[in-house]
Amino acid sequence: MSAALPEQPAVLSLGPPRLLAGLDRAARLDRSAHLSVHGSLPGHTEEQLAALAEAVALRGRGGAGFPFAQKLRAVGRTAQRRGARPAVVVNGCEGDPACRKDAVLLGRAPHLVLDGALLAAAALGAGSVVVGVTRATAEASVREALAERGLTDRHGRPGRGLSVRARVVRLPERLVSGESSALLRAADGGPPLPPGRHGRASREGLGGAPTLLSNAETYAQLALAARLGAEGYAAAGTAGEPGTVLLTVSGAVPEPQVVEAPSGVPLASVLAACGAAPAPQAVLTGGYHGAWLDAATAAAAPVSYEGLAARGGALGAGAVLPLPADTCPLGETVRVAHWLAAESAGQCGPCRLGLPTLAGALADVTAGGGQGALEAVREAAGAVRGRGACGHPDGAARFVLSALAAFTDDLAAHVLGAGCGRPTAGVLPLPASGGPDAVTGAPRRVERLAVDWTLCKGHGLCADLLPQLVRTGPDGYPALADAGVPDHLRDRAQRAVRRCPALALRLDKER
Incomplete structure (x- = not known):
């Protein structure tokens, strides 16, 4: 199986570096090194900044790709209408195990991200800037950068007498932590989970204030555009998508x-x-x-x-x-689909129950379940789309359905024959461990559910208690996800083991 990605992978620039400038010479750019590489940052009014973002077609770099200028103007209008002081939030919570770009920016070039956030805060007259992170290295780097700017004291407390208060919020390392609504909720002292209702941060975000919320790279790109100007920024990239x-x-x-x-x-x-x-x-x-x-x-x-x-x-x-060509693509997709199911916040049925059903149906396809299993995949994907409290179910369904479209030959081999004949190598990275042991501090080995089939009677209690990792198969017996037990489900998994009437369920540690 593949290991998790390192927190700070190697970096590479195709052409002159911009965001990564200076990182070939330093592990991390402190305030002085940052200014020597990038120079000082010119100020902008709200309209100047919106016009610049519009001129360079700046979009959010966290996944949705929403035009930044529209967000900025929406926050400004709401703040003016309500007479409220807005807030600026940086989403650096990369929950996807295949993503590390924001970790590199926050860990090695934090001042470029802060430049963009503080530039926007000054333009909007914002009273607070919050940076959300999930990893200890990013948290330490951003805290140090804020202290270098005099925005916090050596204990990380916001400085007094400043026009803007800045702080860092640490969230659990989970996929749903990257949802903007989960970050806002956590920053306000609530649970780091998406709320049950949809809303716009530009209207009611941090503490109820109109909030400009965007991804870490987006703010770094904004800082570059402010320095380079629209024409200089467009020297790279395409006419429609410069930079x-x-x-x-x-x-x-x-x-x-x-x-x-x-x-x-x-x-x-x-x-x-x-x-x-x-x-x-x-x-x-x-x-x-x-x-x-x-x-x-x-x-x-x-x-x-x-x-x-x-x-x-x-x-x-x-x-x-x-x-690569030597791994089963549907098997790889199944592994990730099971992980996505286990990452559910567990707050809405379409996600908590629908995603395990989707992953299980795809697993049935790879195991030779035939046309019926294939139809079950499409039905399960349709059942979760547009019905979740956040975008997680939609994203998971898109991922699975795209595999059906991309791997038609392999799909036919699994549906109509004995399969593609290739093992699942585990090339796609997933979290490698459940985090440090509470006593020793050493990395804890991944735990997986296992069943003693000589004892199992098919009571189904485990599937009721832990639908993210266990479902009832066509024969009435439990079918286990090909995924480790994540931290947030560990207590529930232990409860399922304890309550198994036949004592057939157990937790095994991978060697």
Whole structure:
């Protein structure tokens, strides 16, 4: 099985670096090094900043790709109408195991991200800036950067007498932590989970104030645009999507890398620069809420929002994963689908129950379940889309359905025959451990559910208690997900083990 990606992968620039400038000479750019590389930051009014973002077609880089200028203007209008002081929030919570670009920015170039956030805060007259993170290295780096700017004291407390108060919020390392609503809820002292209702941060965000919330890379790009101007920023990239993009490239490459590339560069060129084989079986674009592209389509695709979308792919959060020819693509997809099901916040039925059903149906397809299993996949995907409290069910359904479209030959082999004949190598990265042991501090080995089939009587209690990892199979007996037990489900898994009437369920630690 593949290991989790390192928190700080190697970096690579295709062309002159912008976001990654200076990182070839320093492990981390402190305030002084940052200014020597990037220079001082000019101020902008709200309208000047919105016009600049519009001129460079700046979109959110966290996955949705929403135009930044629209967000900025919406927050400004709401703040003026209500007479309220707005807030600025940086979403650096990368929950996707295939993404590390924001971790690199916050860990190694935090001042570039803060430049953009503080620039927006000054333009809007915001009273607070919050940076959300999930990893200890990012938290330490941002805290140090805030202290270097005099925005916090050495204990991390916001400075007194300042026009803007800045702080860092640490969330659990989970996929749903990257949901903007979960970050806002956690920043306000609530649970780090999406709420049950949909709302717009620009109207009612942090503490009820109109809030400009965007991804870490987005703010870093804004800081670059402010320094370069619209014309200088557009010297790289395409006319429709100027500038550069950050990509996390992993999967079938010698080592994971965070790559800065001009928008519009051929995807094949990015893969070649990262050492991928010339003809991967397929390429996953956009991460685990993204979409698969078959080899021929990927070879002709440019790296841009429009270019990938036109071919059925997604830029999303910037993850790119080529798949080698010697692994079962449907098996790889099943592994991730089970992980996505276990990452549910457990707050809404379509997610808590629907995603395990979707993953299980796809597992049935790979096991030779036939046409009925294939129809069950499509039915389960349709049942969860548009019905969740956040975008997680939609993203998971998109990921699974794209596999059906990209791997038609393999799908036919599994549905109509004995399968593709290839093992599942586990190329796609997933979290490698459940975190440090509470006593020793050493990495805890992954735990998996297992069943003693000589004892199991098919009572089904485990499936009721833990639907994210256990479902009732067609024969009435439990079918276990091909996934480790994540931290947030560990207590529930132990409860299922304790309550098994036949004492057939257990937790095993991987060696």
